[in-house]
Amino acid sequence: MDFGFTAEEEAFYREVQDFLKNEVTEELIKETEPGPGPGPHSRAFDRKMGARGWYCITLPKEYGGLGASYVKRFIMDDELTYHRASAVMKVAARIVAPTLLHHGTEEQKQYYLPRIARGEIEFALGYTEPQAGSDLGALRIRATEDGGDYIINGQKVFNTGTHHADYIWLLARTDPSAPRHRGISLFIVDAKTPGINLRPLWVIDGERTNEVFYDDVRVPGKNMVGEKNRGFYVVVSALAFERAYASGGVRRIFDELVEYARNNTRNGVLIADDPVVRQELGQMAVEVRLAQLIGYRIAWLCDQGITPEWQAPVSKLFVTELMQRIARVGFHILGPYALLEEDSKWAQLRGKISQLYRHGIRRTISGGTSEIQRNTIAARGLGLPRK
Amino acid sequence: MDLALNEQQEMLKKSARDFLKKECPASLVRQMQEDEKGYSLELWHKMADLGWMGLVIPQEYGGVGADLIDLVILLEEMGQVLAPVPFLQTVVSGGMTILAGGSEEQKKYFLPKIASGELIMSLALTEPGISYGLVNIATRATKDEAGGEWTIDGTKLFVPYAHVADYFLCVARTGDSGEAQQDLSLFLVDGKNPGISCSLLQTIASDKQFEVTFDSVRVQPGNMLGGLNGGWGIISQSLERSVISQCAMMVGSAQRVLEMTTDYAKERIQFDRPIGSFQVIQHKLADMLVEVNGAQYLTYEAAWRLSQGLTTTEEVSAAKAWANQTFQHACAEAQQIHGGYGIDMEYDLPLYTRQAEVAAQSFGDAYFHREVIARQLCARSGDSLSWR
Numbered sequence: 001m002d003f004g005f006t007a008e009e010e011a012f013y014r015e016v017q018d019f020l021k022n023e024v025t026e027e028l029i030k031e032t033e034p035g036p037g038p039g040p041h042s043r044a045f046d047r048k049m050g051a052r053g054w055y056c057i058t059l060p061k062e063y064g065g066l067g068a069s070y071v072k073r074f075i076m077d078d079e080l081t082y083h084r085a086s087a088v089m090k091v092a093a094r095i096v097a098p099t100l101l102h103h104g105t106e107e108q109k110q111y112y113l114p115r116i117a118r119g120e121i122e123f124a125l126g127y128t129e130p131q132a133g134s135d136l137g138a139l140r141i142r143a144t145e146d147g148g149d150y151i152i153n154g155q156k157v158f159n160t161g162t163h164h165a166d167y168i169w170l171l172a173r174t175d176p177s178a179p180r181h182r183g184i185s186l187f188i189v190d191a192k193t194p195g196i197n198l199r200p201l202w203v204i205d206g207e208r209t210n211e212v213f214y215d216d217v218r219v220p221g222k223n224m225v226g227e228k229n230r231g232f233y234v235v236v237s238a239l240a241f242e243r244a245y246a247s248g249g250v251r252r253i254f255d256e257l258v259e260y261a262r263n264n265t266r267n268g269v270l271i272a273d274d275p276v277v278r279q280e281l282g283q284m285a286v287e288v289r290l291a292q293l294i295g296y297r298i299a300w301l302c303d304q305g306i307t308p309e310w311q312a313p314v315s316k317l318f319v320t321e322l323m324q325r326i327a328r329v330g331f332h333i334l335g336p337y338a339l340l341e342e343d344s345k346w347a348q349l350r351g352k353i354s355q356l357y358r359h360g361i362r363r364t365i366s367g368g369t370s371e372i373q374r375n376t377i378a379a380r381g382l383g384l385p386r387k
Numbered sequence: 388m389d390l391a392l393n394e395q396q397e398m399l400k401k402s403a404r405d406f407l408k409k410e411c412p413a414s415l416v417r418q419m420q421e422d423e424k425g426y427s428l429e430l431w432h433k434m435a436d437l438g439w440m441g442l443v444i445p446q447e448y449g450g451v452g453a454d455l456i457d458l459v460i461l462l463e464e465m466g467q468v469l470a471p472v473p474f475l476q477t478v479v480s481g482g483m484t485i486l487a488g489g490s491e492e493q494k495k496y497f498l499p500k501i502a503s504g505e506l507i508m509s510l511a512l513t514e515p516g517i518s519y520g521l522v523n524i525a526t527r528a529t530k531d532e533a534g535g536e537w538t539i540d541g542t543k544l545f546v547p548y549a550h551v552a553d554y555f556l557c558v559a560r561t562g563d564s565g566e567a568q569q570d571l572s573l574f575l576v577d578g579k580n581p582g583i584s585c586s587l588l589q590t591i592a593s594d595k596q597f598e599v600t601f602d603s604v605r606v607q608p609g610n611m612l613g614g615l616n617g618g619w620g621i622i623s624q625s626l627e628r629s630v631i632s633q634c635a636m637m638v639g640s641a642q643r644v645l646e647m648t649t650d651y652a653k654e655r656i657q658f659d660r661p662i663g664s665f666q667v668i669q670h671k672l673a674d675m676l677v678e679v680n681g682a683q684y685l686t687y688e689a690a691w692r693l694s695q696g697l698t699t700t701e702e703v704s705a706a707k708a709w710a711n712q713t714f715q716h717a718c719a720e721a722q723q724i725h726g727g728y729g730i731d732m733e734y735d736l737p738l739y740t741r742q743a744e745v746a747a748q749s750f751g752d753a754y755f756h757r758e759v760i761a762r763q764l765c766a767r768s769g770d771s772l773s774w775r
Contacts, residue, residue, distance in 0.1 A: 001396075001456050002389040003691045009388060071388050258764050272765050281764055282757025286685070286705040293684040300390045314677050371670070378669035381676050382649045385664045 005075075013075050016054075020083040023048060029084045034207035034359055037164045038122075045085065050119025056093040059101070063109060064117030074244055074299035078292065081248030091123040091161065092116045094243060096169055103226040103234050112167075112188070124165035124191070126212065127235070128158045134372050136171070137181045137232060141214060143172035150174070150187065150224070152195075152217040160209040160366070163198055165191050168212075170219075175229050186231035188223045205358040243312050244298035245319040247291035250326055253356055254288045256349055257281070257326070261333055264348075271333055280329045288326075291319050310381030313373040321370060323360030327353055390687075395453075396460050403464035406437065411468045413735045419471035424551055425595035426472045435504025440478055444486065448498035455628065455694040459635040459686060466639025469742055471594075473507050473548035479632045480625065481508025481556055485575075488613045488621035493575065497554070509552040510629070511543040511576075511599055512622075519751045521558070521567045521619060526601060528559040528572060537606040539574060539582075542598065545748075549585045549597035552578045557601065562616040571618035575610040576601070592741040627703045630750045631693060634686040634710040637746050641679045641714045644739050648672065648721040651728075662724070671720045678713040685709050701763045704756035711747040711756075718743045 005013060028041040038046075049055045058073050059065025080086040097116050100108055115121045132138040141154030152172055162168060168189040175183035189196075195217040198210045226234040258281060261272040271277055294315050298308045330353035331338045342351035364370045378384040392400065410430055419425050434440065443458050444450025458479070465474060482501040485493055500506035514525055526541025539559055549555070555576040562570035576583070582604035585597045613621045649672055652663030662668050689702040718740040722729045729736045747753070 001392065001687060001691055003688045004695070005388060258767075262765055272761075275758075278761035278765075279754065279757050282704075282708065282760040285701070285760045285764060286709050286757075289702075289705055290681045290685060290709065293688060294681065296388065297390060297684060300388055304391070310676075311680075314680070318677060318681075371666070374670040374673040375666065377673035377676055378663075378666075382669075382672055384649070384652065384669050384672065385661055387660060387664050 009071060009075060012072050013079070016076050016079045019052075020079060020085055024083045024085045032084060032086055034205040034355070034362075036208050037161060046119035046122075048119075050117060053117065055090075055119035056097050056117045059097055059113060059117050063101070063113035064115075065113075070244075070299035070302035071296065074246070074295050077244075077246035078248040078251075078295065081246040082252045083248070084252065091125055091165075091169065092121060092167075095125070096123045096167075099234060099237075100225065103237075105222070107222065108188070108225065121166040122161070122164070123167045123169045123188075124159055124161035126156050126159050126162070126168045126170035126189070128156060130155065130157050133158075134369055136235075137184070139171060139173060139184065141170075141172045142176070143174050143185060143187065143219070145174070145221075146218075148221040150219045150221060152187075152189070152214040152219060154214055156210075156212040156214075158201065158203075158209050158366070159212045160207065162191065162210045162212050163200070163208065167191055168196075171231050171235060174231075178229060181232045183229055184232040185228050186225040186234050187219050188225060189217065189219050193217050193219070203362055205355065205362045207362065243315070244295040244302075244308075245291075245315040247288065247295055247319055247322075250291055250319060250322050251288050253330070253349075253352060254284055254326055256352070257284075257330055257333055260349060266335060277333055280332060284326055284329055287318075287322050291315075291322055294318055310377045313368070313376040314381075316367065317370050317373040317377070320360060320363040323356055323363060327357035327360055330356065392460065396457060399457060400460050400464060402437075403439075403461050404467070406433075407464055407468045407470060411470050413468075413738060416469050416471055416738055420593035425548065426551070430470070431472055432504055434472065434474070435502075438502075440474070440482075440504050441502030443478065444482055444498050444502045448486075448494055449502040450498065455631070455690050456687070459631065459690045462632050462635035463639035463642075463683075466636030467643045469640060469738055473509065473551065475629065475632050475636070476509045476547050476552075477501055477507050479629050480510035481506075481554070483628055484556060484573075484621065484625040485612065487624060488573070490609075492609065493612065497575070506553045507548060507551050508554050508556060509546055509548050511546050511549070511555045511557040511601075513545045514541065514543055519748075519755055521571065521622065524558055524560050524567065524571060526557070526559045528561050528574060528606070530561075535608045537574065537608065537611070539576065539601045539604040539606060542600050544598050545588065546585075546597045546599045548595050549578075549599045550587070550595065554578055555583075555599070556612065558618060558622055561618075568619045569616055571622070572615055573612040573618040573622060574606050575612055576604060576606055577610075580604050580606075590745060592738075592745045594742070594745055596745075626750060627699065628693060630703050630707045630756075631686060631690050633746060633750050634682065634706045635690070637710040637714045637743075638679065638683045638686055640739055640742060640746070641675075641682060641710075641717045644714075644717045644721045644736070645672070645675045645679050647736065648675070648717075648724050651725055668724055671724060675717050675720055678709075678716060682706070682710045682713040701760050704751075704759040704763075707751060708753040708756040708760070711753040714743045715747055 028045055031039045031042045053066040057066045057068040058070060061067045093116060100112055127136060129139045143150040143152050168191055170187045170189045171184055173183050174185040195215045197213040201209045201211055203209055261277055264271050298311050298315055301308045334348050334353055337346055337348045338353040340347040340351060438451050441450030442453045445452045485497050517523055528537045528539045530537055557574045557576045558571055559574060560570050561572040564570055582602045584600045588596045588598060590596055652668050653661050655662045685706040689699055689706045692699040692702050721736055722740060725736055728734055
């Protein structure tokens, strides 16, 4: 057992840190915060990552990646999020690439993977519908075969990133007569295809997401990923579980809270001398450390060829709920000053605590609610029955 | 990074599990609660035959020479079955402390006897008015100027297996600077010394903890461990090893609680279906799984750091704070899920629920350890804030 980095991992860690020290700017950070979405600085940053092969380092070399280990990827993700260079998960690199690698045709792989590896293209997920949230199998949007193409009609909601993505990773119903999970297919849809209309939805943390309306949107049949009517299973297959949630974001805000408590007084007393605050910081330190260990454990399992079927949901659950717990401690440490928006004269820590609180609420919902994660952990981790 | 157990560790884990399942059933745990000695001599000797007491003792002193991670794996298995043996006290508090801070003569005398299972040790640390820690130790050791002998006077509390201890490792005050770092010395005290008296403390878990009175207990100068007023450094490091050992046992116990409760939830039928199919039960069990695994990761990492000689105060305290919460929470939820059967004293679960409180208090509760972490956080300098 060895919890330390190998010499190679250590060198990579240093390399990533040096890169981030030089490349992360205030403008970039601003663009990664919840809001309208990435802008020119993010795009430029992604290309720089891509040029080093870092945008999707686990991809095999033949498709433009470095064939690197998942532990290395977690090292990078953890540092990227710590430096606030990347707040959101990259759909193309984290979901599309591994899925295409296993379920895509060779033509699809050749066409998409190298561009993903270079950081040139981004995808948006097209899963959720008004009546199909946690119950994804209830989705209704239709894909009707027409010659060799499919015609999409219907509506999606809470599709984040669709307004700046190049492609949509779309689940649509191809067989309404089949049992509901067995009539769904997965498509890659060019986001510029005529007939796609967006309406912005602004959510609690200031992030833009979208309602997406499909009106006779024509998609070539070669854009189907995996077998027809097997889309649901492709999406929830092992590949969706490769994700370890980076803990750099919570680590960063925690460090800032400790610094704040050490350097500020409240009611005439140094905040870090308050015994209740000390208990809270002690507890958060444990949980921040654990969030990172959970991530490394998942990355290491992936490197062993083991699918972290229930460990990945643990990571999602733990990190996103930890965001809320740290925000709670932050509210205690900052008191009423935590209520203030960034631009306020009296704002502390640039308004990040109230932002974290709102963001934490979104993150325990998006990407599968905490309750869905617990269902998965119970079923796959403990073998508890459905009925 | 390599988070796997190696082949020997896998073998150790499996053989320990098989052995303890056979040799240490819950009936033995119950029997030992009633038993005056509180441990099974037969089990103790069999464990010694397997080389467990000598696992972390170097070969030159009759042991196997394995490291702390191996010990943690073994302790996890002992925690699974709540093995009623003075193992942690003898091997970790006693043996490993002598190995780290003892003279060559002390090592040669004690370590082979510990490895062979013929010597039982216990740590005499806590005192009236103290919950845990090295501050305000009042037990005093005074030197007889003529013969050079030491005389120890004081009262120690919560000393496990004191009534069967062949030797105590006693923490006593020898200096008056007012700083624990400069005032403490350690003594290896013969349990048969006539000035020692033990009285059993009736605890929630019916385990064997004692009040030990040292009344003019004479100790030879050769039985001081480390130098005069040099006890603090040795015992601080020793306590970190003990904390992690305690964590390992708690991880094992909590794993067992989770396992028995999951099994129960799959079998127990109410409303015409297994209660484990209800999400309200599933979510409790899912949270337990998250916490129990977390406790194991934190414990393994701290054990690894200790075995590498890395600074590890924060990691050790993180592991204990989390293990305490985990074991207690697991038991509380397990009781709820088991319903009426779980509160039946003939059922195994109450054994764990009661032990969880003893384990949580042993070597510092969660509040103590969170404060240790806070102290470390506040002492850090600017750019070395992050743990890694």
